[in-house]
Amino acid sequence: MTDIRPLAAGNWKMNGSIASLAELAAIANAVKAGEAGRAEALICPPATLIAAAVQAAGGMPVGGQDCHAAASGAHTGDISAEMLKDAGATYVIVGHSERRADHGESDAVVRAKAEAALRAGLTAIVCVGETRAQREVGQTLAVVGAQLAGSLPYGATASTLVVAYEPVWAIGTGLTPTLADVAEVHGFIRRELIDLLPGEGDKVRILYGGSVKPSNAAELMGVENVNGALVGGASLTAKDFLAIAGVY
Numbered sequence: 140m141t142d143i144r145p146l147a148a149g150n151w152k153m154n155g156s157i158a159s160l161a162e163l164a165a166i167a168n169a170v171k172a173g174e175a176g177r178a179e180a181l182i183c184p185p186a187t188l189i190a191a192a193v194q195a196a197g198g199m200p201v202g203g204q205d206c207h208a209a210a211s212g213a214h215t216g217d218i219s220a221e222m223l224k225d226a227g228a229t230y231v232i233v234g235h236s237e238r239r240a241d242h243g244e245s246d247a248v249v250r251a252k253a254e255a256a257l258r259a260g261l262t263a264i265v266c267v268g269e270t271r272a273q274r275e276v277g278q279t280l281a282v283v284g285a286q287l288a289g290s291l292p293y294g295a296t297a298s299t300l301v302v303a304y305e306p307v308w309a310i311g312t313g314l315t316p317t318l319a320d321v322a323e324v325h326g327f328i329r330r331e332l333i334d335l336l337p338g339e340g341d342k343v344r345i346l347y348g349g350s351v352k353p354s355n356a357a358e359l360m361g362v363e364n365v366n367g368a369l370v371g372g373a374s375l376t377a378k379d380f381l382a383i384a385g386v387y
């Protein structure tokens with residue numbers, strides 16, 4: 140199996156202020172001191188903080204949480220991938236379930252955003268995952284497979300694409316799938332990636348996201364084909380985020 144460098148990615152969602160950059164600087168300093176082991180650490184703060192976060196991060200990567208598909212134009216309130224790049228971001232999350240649900244983002248919209256990310260020179264973190272109702276009727280793999288087929292950007296490589304499996308019912312709830320369920324979905328995503336991206340799919344990082352905490356990180360990150368975590372709530376404090384990033 141290819142040796143894949145894990146990624147610990149923090150999604151601050153609509154949280155954080157200039158004062159919160161002290162946490163980000165603490166994370167960056169600890170990462171520099173080796174506390175994240177061999178994992179790459181990334182924080183995705185709200186767009187208002189990206190430029191300042193890049194300064195505070197001292198070389199640790201910073202990402203956006205969304206981007207528009209167009210490079211510029213009459214799209215009030217939106218931010219393009221090129222603007223994120225200009226502010227110093229190197230990653231962008233697209234297709235987070237909160238965007239898919241709150242903003243009605245379809246797979247086609249997510250794919251367009253992911254392709255915009257690649258066009259701008261960013262790495263796209265494409266999120267997929269089933270709802271509780273979909274899991275209960277046995278549709279998990281069908282839903283995740285359709286999201287992958289519909290959302291992945293054309294021409295992606297292992298260095299320009301990360302996939303995050305985030306069961307919607309596990310996000311912010313304290314609930315997590317069993318390790319066997321995580322293994323099943325991540326194995327399925329790996330096989331799909333190998334099919335969809337020949338020569339690259341075996342190296343693309345597949346993150347698990349949904350209520351990752353210091354107490355469950357080691358067991359979740361130990362599952363085959365889990366190449367890191369997308370962390371929401373627990374990424375807001377340096378202590379918790381570093382405890383997760385440090386499991387590698």
Ligand code: PEP
Pocket residue numbers: 150152305309310311312348349350351369370371372373
């Ligand atoms: C997320 O926002 O992507 C997420 C996984 O959140 P949490 O870790 O809080 O469940």
